Amino acid sequence: MNADAASVLDGFEDQPERQPPMRLADLIPSIEAEPLTAGRSDDAEIERVYAGDRISDLLNQGTRGTLLVTNLTGVQILRLAELMEVPALCLVGGVAPEPELVRSLRNHGTVLVVSPFGMFETCGRLYRQFEAACEIPS
Secondary structure, eight states: OOGGGSOSSGGGGGSSSOOOOEEHHHHGGGGTOEEEEOOSOTTOEEOEEEEOSOHHHHHHHOOTTEEEEESOOSHHHHHHHHHHTOSEEEEOTTOOOOHHHHHHHHHHTOEEEEOSSOHHHHHHHHHHHHHHHHOOOO
């Protein structure tokens, strides 16, 4: 994934009259993700999603309300989660993270989920979930 295509949901930030953030618990089923750790709260609010495979991009975009979607599984993703205080990380492609990563994220209180889908499908499903939440009823 290149940097230009990395942020699939950033457009929702600029919409007038934004809907309240999505609950992480409502997003997980849409990507059929397997939760590997619990977070600080079952009601973690997700304001935006950022997908990327470069640490520098994730560092620039990670915030307290951001769900990070990535295929990175090394120790650097743990340090990023600690530094940026992101509520959740989603690994794609059904990857099995190292036990140390799972244990450390659990201790830190960061939700870790694994989507069985690749980056494109995972982001598409999240986009549709946010889009549905932003629709104005007739």
